[in-house]
Amino acid sequence: MQRKFLNLFIQAGVAGAVAFVSWTLFQNTQANLEARNIASGFDFMSVESGLPINDSLLPYEPSDTYGYAFFIGVLNTLYVSLLGIFAATAIGVLIGCARVSSNWLVSRLAAVYVEILRNVPLLLTLFFTYVVVLASLPHPRASLNPFTGIFINNRGFYLPAPVPYAGFWCVTAAVLLSFLMIFIISRVSKRKRDETGKGLPTLMIGASLLVAVPSLTWILSAPVVDFEFAVLKGFNFRGGLVLRPEFSALMIGLVLYTAAFIAENVRSGIQSVNKGQVEAAKALGVKSSLTMRRIILPQALRVSIPATTNDYTSLVKNSSLAVAIGYPDMVSVGGTIIGQNDQAIEIIGLWMAVYLAINLVVSAIMNWLNAKVQVVER
Amino acid sequence: MIKKTIACLTLVSTAFWASTVVSGTLDNVKSKGELTLGVSEGVPGFSAPDDKGVWTGFDVDMGRAVAAAVLGDGDKIKYVPLASKQKIVAVSSGQVDITSRTTTWTMKRDAKQGVDFTVPVFYDGQGFLTTKASGVTSAKQLDGASVCVTSGTTSELNVADFARANGISLETVVFEGKKEAFHAYTSNRCDAFTTDMSQIASLRTTVANPDDHLILPEIFSKEPLSPLVKHGDNQWKDLVTWVINGLIEAEEKGITQANVLEMKASSQDPTVQRMLGVSGDVGSFINLDNDWLVRAIQTVGNYGEIYNRHFGPDTKLKIPRGLNNIWTNGGLLYAMPIR
Numbered sequence A: 001m002q003r004k005f006l007n008l009f010i011q012a013g014v015a016g017a018v019a020f021v022s023w024t025l026f027q028n029t030q031a032n033l034e035a036r037n038i039a040s041g042f043d044f045m046s047v048e049s050g051l052p053i054n055d056s057l058l059p060y061e062p063s064d065t066y067g068y069a070f071f072i073g074v075l076n077t078l079y080v081s082l083l084g085i086f087a088a089t090a091i092g093v094l095i096g097c098a099r100v101s102s103n104w105l106v107s108r109l110a111a112v113y114v115e116i117l118r119n120v121p122l123l124l125t126l127f128f129t130y131v132v133v134l135a136s137l138p139h140p141r142a143s144l145n146p147f148t149g150i151f152i153n154n155r156g157f158y159l160p161a162p163v164p165y166a167g168f169w170c171v172t173a174a175v176l177l178s179f180l181m182i183f184i185i186s187r188v189s190k191r192k193r194d195e196t197g198k199g200l201p202t203l204m205i206g207a208s209l210l211v212a213v214p215s216l217t218w219i220l221s222a223p224v225v226d227f228e229f230a231v232l233k234g235f236n237f238r239g240g241l242v243l244r245p246e247f248s249a250l251m252i253g254l255v256l257y258t259a260a261f262i263a264e265n266v267r268s269g270i271q272s273v274n275k276g277q278v279e280a281a282k283a284l285g286v287k288s289s290l291t292m293r294r295i296i297l298p299q300a301l302r303v304s305i306p307a308t309t310n311d312y313t314s315l316v317k318n319s320s321l322a323v324a325i326g327y328p329d330m331v332s333v334g335g336t337i338i339g340q341n342d343q344a345i346e347i348i349g350l351w352m353a354v355y356l357a358i359n360l361v362v363s364a365i366m367n368w369l370n371a372k373v374q375v376v377e378r
Numbered sequence B: 001m002i003k004k005t006i007a008c009l010t011l012v013s014t015a016f017w018a019s020t021v022v023s024g025t026l027d028n029v030k031s032k033g034e035l036t037l038g039v040s041e042g043v044p045g046f047s048a049p050d051d052k053g054v055w056t057g058f059d060v061d062m063g064r065a066v067a068a069a070v071l072g073d074g075d076k077i078k079y080v081p082l083a084s085k086q087k088i089v090a091v092s093s094g095q096v097d098i099t100s101r102t103t104t105w106t107m108k109r110d111a112k113q114g115v116d117f118t119v120p121v122f123y124d125g126q127g128f129l130t131t132k133a134s135g136v137t138s139a140k141q142l143d144g145a146s147v148c149v150t151s152g153t154t155s156e157l158n159v160a161d162f163a164r165a166n167g168i169s170l171e172t173v174v175f176e177g178k179k180e181a182f183h184a185y186t187s188n189r190c191d192a193f194t195t196d197m198s199q200i201a202s203l204r205t206t207v208a209n210p211d212d213h214l215i216l217p218e219i220f221s222k223e224p225l226s227p228l229v230k231h232g233d234n235q236w237k238d239l240v241t242w243v244i245n246g247l248i249e250a251e252e253k254g255i256t257q258a259n260v261l262e263m264k265a266s267s268q269d270p271t272v273q274r275m276l277g278v279s280g281d282v283g284s285f286i287n288l289d290n291d292w293l294v295r296a297i298q299t300v301g302n303y304g305e306i307y308n309r310h311f312g313p314d315t316k317l318k319i320p321r322g323l324n325n326i327w328t329n330g331g332l333l334y335a336m337p338i339r
Helices: A001-033 A066-098 A105-119 A124-134 A166-196 A202-221 A245-272 A275-283 A288-325 A332-342 A343-375 B001-020 B026-032 B058-071 B084-092 B108-113 B156-165 B178-188 B197-204 B234-253 B260-266 B270-275 B290-300 B303-311
Strands: A151-153 A157-158 A161-164 A224-228 A231-232 A237-238 A242-243 B035-039 B077-081 B113-117 B123-124 B127-132 B146-150 B171-175 B192-196 B214-216 B222-227 B226-230
Touching: A001 B234, A066 A245, A066 A288, A066 A332, A066 A343, A105 A245, A105 B226, A124 A245, A124 A288, A124 B178, A151 B001, A157 A245, A161 A166, A166 A202, A224 B077, A231 B084, A231 B127, A275 A288, A288 A332, A288 B171, A332 B084, A332 B156, A343 B123, B001 B035, B026 B035, B026 B058, B026 B234, B035 B058, B035 B084, B058 B290, B058 B303, B077 B113, B084 B113, B084 B226, B108 B113, B123 B197, B127 B197, B146 B156, B146 B178, B156 B171, B156 B192, B171 B178, B178 B192, B178 B197, B197 B214, B226 B234, B234 B290, B234 B303, B260 B290
Parallel strands: B035 B077, B146 B171, B146 B192
Antiparallel strands: A151 A157, A157 A242, A161 A224, A231 A237, B113 B226, B123 B222, B127 B192, B127 B214
């Protein structure tokens, strides 16, 4: 009893000491900033920024506020992270499967890929991809024009921008509707299989639904969409959708780099499954696709997911290297804000808070996924 | 166990309080026996290590003059290379005694960032570099062009202001490092490159064919570059201010590295006699002895000599003196009287 009391007392003491030290640090910083007449606080966030951002997902003008400019940067960071996570996973799984392939050439090539990308610092990979992207593409006046409306030059990939009509939203609704129907059908099929041992041909039904419903809506509600083409005016192309070389280089570098790590997670996951299980499945005459889906994958995921969570959070953090090759992510925009008003502490605090928030969300989702695939003890 | 923890905590918290005590920079420099000088990470002409690793440049010489005046030896300097983002914080926090690093004197920095500026040593301004092949002769023709720029400076704000003021649209591509930004320009990613004129001149020397590139005539910002010190240490600020004033006044009076001792011995000009400590006691005004300026000039020469050594016609940069000339020669340099 006394022991318990003492423990509680020590814990309260340590917590109090930590709080005291943080409070002292905070007070001290505040006092010193004040004594040196250094501006602090977030008042500047509502002041007109005047800074240009060349690649933004939402409309942005230099006459917008610092707060909005920073928000545009945060959106770019989120955009790169999200796209990066999906693309890196797709490529990573492919390479990982190739790595355990029984084909000698395929597995060797995958190994070479993994070793090169994994062992070169990401910053160098980014510089390399950026220099290659810039050097291999022509000047706007000598643009490559592989298809009508598509222009490729060292200012970016220009694609026709879709201009949606009312029919576009009908088609979108149709796609959502068919997904809903597929979901219901798969539930019905599962129940039927549990009861009778034989389900419905869900794959066939689903595919035909997904093709039939939206295309029928498309025909009925035409015109659905129009395209705006990019045109060369003066120095650059205007209009259309553009993927700038900085964005492309950043995505290529980040995705290839992270995919190498994910490939290794996939490989270790697959190899962790006991060989005897595959052999047992073969002996029982289970189809190899079913063996993969029902026996190997569920067990491989258990090993792969925790490691992949780390790689996802690293990808989010690594996206801050965008600043080196001129992509306006949160760190680049924040750096400019520091350069203009020298309030470094506030901006660095915001950077930390945003990265922390993104990565906590990523971790939460991955932990949920991990809990789903763990062995359910009965 | 608990006793130990408490003792530890007490020690840590006293350390926090103790660190808030501040002493004068001059006493600090004297007791350290060296000057801590914040410089750039390498801008040729202003501050960059030479092939032997010795820091040289215009900004470096300003620091060497102060070190010579205070410590009697221009080599007693510890150089701290600072990124653009660090240059203000490094001096306001006391990490360096002076930042002498192409820093623009602006209202906010002076009033709200805990630093004080001393003397404008270089009147700079932002401009554009473009290729001759583009056929552009004025910055106002750049509508729709891509412009490469470095982050962490006022350059981005200036270029956006210029575009808005002239009703043109520019696509700015922002890079963390100057080298990367310039490389993107030379690889044709951008139609133009923008930064301060002095640095454009410096970077243009690094391309294969400098004549293929054209500096556009528009200078669209005022960039008075000045060394800066911590806000509130007036004794130190006065000292740095007057050493630099002395270098400018020395050029006006014709005092050079070569003739300074001769001038001291024989000049009949009362102003020169006061400056060089023959008469009066101006040294004591800034808590130094009377030979302070003699030592500074012996070490680095007068302002004009420093300028010519790093930017003059015999250097790679060849920046015309323009505004950076003595007022009697049509420039803006006007040293306050030493008396």
